[in-house]
Amino acid sequence: MLPAADALPGFLLDLAVPHEDINDLVALRRTLTADAAAMRLLEQCVEDLVRDIGEVGAGVPLGGRLAEAPAALGRYFAAYVFVAALPHIRAFHRERGVPDDISRHTLADFGRNMAFHRRQHGTGGVLTPQWLTLHFRGELYQLGRLQFERARLGERTARAVAAAGTDATPGEPCLNLHIPGFYGPLSPEACDRSLELARGFFARHFPHERYRLAVCHSWLLDPQLKRYLNADSNIVRFQERFRNAREPGAEPDRADTEPVRFVFGDPDLPVASLPGRTSVERAVGDHLRAGGHWYLGHGWFPL
Numbered sequence: 001m002l003p004a005a006d007a008l009p010g011f012l013l014d015l016a017v018p019h020e021d022i023n024d025l026v027a028l029r030r031t032l033t034a035d036a037a038a039m040r041l042l043e044q045c046v047e048d049l050v051r052d053i054g055e056v057g058a059g060v061p062l063g064g065r066l067a068e069a070p071a072a073l074g075r076y077f078a079a080y081v082f083v084a085a086l087p088h089i090r091a092f093h094r095e096r097g098v099p100d101d102i103s104r105h106t107l108a109d110f111g112r113n114m115a116f117h118r119r120q121h122g123t124g125g126v127l128t129p130q131w132l133t134l135h136f137r138g139e140l141y142q143l144g145r146l147q148f149e150r151a152r153l154g155e156r157t158a159r160a161v162a163a164a165g166t167d168a169t170p171g172e173p174c175l176n177l178h179i180p181g182f183y184g185p186l187s188p189e190a191c192d193r194s195l196e197l198a199r200g201f202f203a204r205h206f207p208h209e210r211y212r213l214a215v216c217h218s219w220l221l222d223p224q225l226k227r228y229l230n231a232d233s234n235i236v237r238f239q240e241r242f243r244n245a246r247e248p249g250a251e252p253d254r255a256d257t258e259p260v261r262f263v264f265g266d267p268d269l270p271v272a273s274l275p276g277r278t279s280v281e282r283a284v285g286d287h288l289r290a291g292g293h294w295y296l297g298h299g300w301f302p303l
Contacts, residue, residue: 001043001084005029011083014104016111021124025079031072032080038070045081050088054096054138056150056173062129075117075125082110082126085136092138096205105142106135112182120266140178143201144194145186147178150202150209157215160245161300166213173209175202175303177216179238181262186234191241199303214303215245219258221297228283235280242299253296259284 003011005026012022032038045065052058062081069077086107093103110132117127126132134140140149153161153174161168175198179186195214202211221239229236257267263284264274274285287294 001039001046002029002033002080003083008083011086012111014107015083015086016108017079018111018115018118020118021076021079021114024124025076028073028076029080031070032077035070038073038077041065041068042077042080042084046084046088049081049085049133049136053088053092056139057152058137060133060137062133066129075123078126078129079110079114081129082132082136089136089138096138098141098205102141102143102201106140106147109135109142109147109180112180116265141201142180143197145183145190146194146198147180148198148202149176149178150206151176151215153213153215156247156250157245157298157300160243160247160298161213163247164243166302168213172213173211174213174215174300175211177214179216179218179220186238188234188237191238195303211303213300215298215300216242217296217298219255219262219294219296221299222295223297224287224292224294225283228287229279233279239297239299241301242297243301245298245300253298254293255296256288256294258296259294260288 002008008026008029009022012025017025032042045062048065049060049062051060062078066078066081073080089107090103110126113127113132114124117123117125120127134149139151140147151174153168153170153172155170157174158168158170158172184190202209220235221242223239225239226236260269260271260274261267263280271285271288274281274288276282276285284294
């Protein structure tokens with residue numbers, strides 16, 4: 001299931017794994033393969049991950065099984081699971097005709113996740129394995145500046161869309177937009193190019209699924225940001241693409257740690273010492289220090 005020890009570094013480099021983690025992963029491979037119980041657990045995790053690969057919204061909760069991993073492997077065990085699953089997702093991409101560069105850019109989010117783990121905890125590991133199941137099951141794709149997740153329209157969002165005069169049915173296909181923090185400015189031009197890529201990509205590689213709507217659930221859609229940012233800022237212009245996807249009076253989703261995580265890299269940083277080097281950093285820190293809260297925004301627009 002795993003690449004040979006001398007081949008493993010090449011696989012890890014293809015997945016953008018940080019260089020400081022590669023030697024550890026190669027060395028610990030021997031510990032893993034010598035432990036029969038750990039190898040059985042690895043097989044079970046991979047089977048769970050790739051079962052019904054490509055199916056939207058199946059949900060593969062890896063957390064319970066990953067918690068059973070031997071302490072000697074630490075948070076690296078999840079990395080071996082995804083490496084072992086690599087042939088399955090690559091085969092799925094080939095079957096769908098997904099270009100190699102899109103496949104590579106999509107799966108490189110694995111290495112970024114490991115880099116965030118080291119930045120936040122100072123040790124090697126996979127920060128959010130559950131998030132990566134979307135990439136390794138063919139549900140999420142990096143297309144230019146944005147990531148697009150094949151998803152289903154929820155009941156609350158469907159009601160909001162219908163209330164705006166657009167026919168919508170809960171459970172119909174939609175594209176859930178994600179905004180990675182490593183791809184340069186969130187400029188309108190970059191977003192336009194990304195959306196154009198998405199329209200062609202999903203029509204070509206998933207022709208049986210009709211995507212009429214894009215949705216997004218992110219702190220970047222919190223309208224409070226407009227109090228702090230210029231009207232021509234990239235974030236405000238991104239917000240203006242969307243129509244509200246929550247009904248009036250709905251309880252807001254508080255998310256104070258989300259902007260701290262994505263802007264500063266660690267959700268547990270003390271608010272009092274958050275730096276203010278950019279307008280976004282100042283907005284996040286000043287708002288929290290003033291006793292305010294951040295919330296998830298929910299938006300949609302027609303594709």
